[in-house]
Amino acid sequence: MIELRLVLRKECKKASKVFIIGHNDPDFDALGSVLGLGYIAQQLNDNVYLIIDKVKDNGIKNIRDSFKDQFQIINACQFNKLRDDDSLVIMSDVNKRELLAIDKNIDKVNNIIIVDHHALGPTTVKTDKVFIDTTASSASEIVTRLLTGFKFAYPSEIANLLMAGIVLDTARYSRNVTSKTHDVAEKLYKMGADGSYVNSLFLEKFDIYKKVHNLIVNETIIKKYKDELLPIQVSFSLNRSKPTTIYKREELAKVVDNMMQFEFDAAIAIGFISKDSIYISIRSKENINAAEVISGIGGGDSRRAAALVKSNNILEIEKQVMRIVDEAIMRMKKEKKALQEETLILELDASSKEKDANKVKVLKNV
Numbered sequence: 146m147i148e149l150r151l152v153l154r155k156e157c158k159k160a161s162k163v164f165i166i167g168h169n170d171p172d173f174d175a176l177g178s179v180l181g182l183g184y185i186a187q188q189l190n191d192n193v194y195l196i197i198d199k200v201k202d203n204g205i206k207n208i209r210d211s212f213k214d215q216f217q218i219i220n221a222c223q224f225n226k227l228r229d230d231d232s233l234v235i236m237s238d239v240n241k242r243e244l245l246a247i248d249k250n251i252d253k254v255n256n257i258i259i260v261d262h263h264a265l266g267p268t269t270v271k272t273d274k275v276f277i278d279t280t281a282s283s284a285s286e287i288v289t290r291l292l293t294g295f296k297f298a299y300p301s302e303i304a305n306l307l308m309a310g311i312v313l314d315t316a317r318y319s320r321n322v323t324s325k326t327h328d329v330a331e332k333l334y335k336m337g338a339d340g341s342y343v344n345s346l347f348l349e350k351f352d353i354y355k356k357v358h359n360l361i362v363n364e365t366i367i368k369k370y371k372d373e374l375l376p377i378q379v380s381f382s383l384n385r386s387k388p389t390t391i392y393k394r395e396e397l398a399k400v401v402d403n404m405m406q407f408e409f410d411a412a413i414a415i416g417f418i419s420k421d422s423i424y425i426s427i428r429s430k431e432n433i434n435a436a437e438v439i440s441g442i443g444g445g446d447s448r449r450a451a452a453l454v455k456s457n458n459i460l461e462i463e464k465q466v467m468r469i470v471d472e473a474i475m476r477m478k479k480e481k482k483a484l485q486e487e488t489l490i491l492e493l494d495a496s497s498k499e500k501d502a503n504k505v506k507v508l509k510n511v
């Protein structure tokens with residue numbers, strides 16, 4: 146962190162212009178961390194621009210617009226006109242090129258700093274200034290630590306958005322939280338962050354709630370797979386009454402996130418996101434690997450994964466997904482059994498050695 150601070154200070158001072166960018170379709174974490182880094186850059190350079198483009202959410206649009214007096218906020222097109230050879234680009238909450246609004250022009254930038262909490266991947270933008278902390282809850286947490294390190298007194302509006310970023314990425318302090326996350330939250334309160342304002346940013350829209358809960362309550366079937374102690378249970382949510390209903394990816398993600406509070410080992414939601422694109426969202430607990438289940442058609446990590454398939458026959462896709470899940474569970478059971486047998490052999494081996502040792506002792510007593 147100290148090194149990042151030094152690098153930021155040096156590079157921001159040296160640059161002709163500083164551009165800060167988050168990922169496309171920015172969320173509170175991308176927005177909060179970009180605003181925080183923007184504030185830092187403004188203390189070190191007179192030409193600071195925030196590239197906030199490809200915003201889909203109206204709430205985010207309104208918040209972005211509310212910062213127009215404090216920051217020069219531009220789009221990808223304006224960046225291409227303003228950019229010169231001595232410009233610095235800081236990427237925040239993102240390290241992969243396909244998630245950038247300036248993806249086509251990022252290679253023309255000579256100086257790039259990455260500040261992120263996501264793991265590197267094959268499409269990570271090439272630069273030697275990569276500051277990734279995957280143990281941080283969010284980019285907002287990293288940026289708050291930076292602001293504290295710089296000892297800058299930043300406005301409460303920025304503190305609010307940084308807090309919103311943390312609340313979002315930790316699902317209200319329920320995952321990826323460390324003592325540092327709480328430490329940072331305390332700093333944000335001290336800078337004037339308002340918890341009730343931040344909570345108001347997360348109020349649900351009633352019609353979305355109804356849509357999500359209709360899928361959960363009325364359109365979910367459960368499959369049980371026999372296992373040694375408890376059966377493995379997987380839920381499948383799909384709007385069978387009105388299969389052509391169009392959902393947002395986030396709505397399907399909410400369905401499976403919600404299902405994880407119940408006794409299911411994995412939850413799957415399937416829905417159209419456009420006329421011929423079907424989105425599959427999956428969540429799992431420790432005995433099922435979500436990414437492995439869906440590896441043939443999608444990706445993600447061991448607990449959260451998703452896939453997008455082109456088709457207009459959603460019931461057929463569900464059948465295929467069910468088959469994939471059946472196969473994956475069979476495979477995992479086999480692996481588990483093989484592992485248990487292996488441990489058993491090891492244990493037998495160890496106990497027979499123990500007996501041999503006892504024999505030696507007995508002999509000695511004689």
Ligand SMILES: [Mn+2]
Nearest residue numbers: 174238283284
């Ligand atoms: Mn994030």
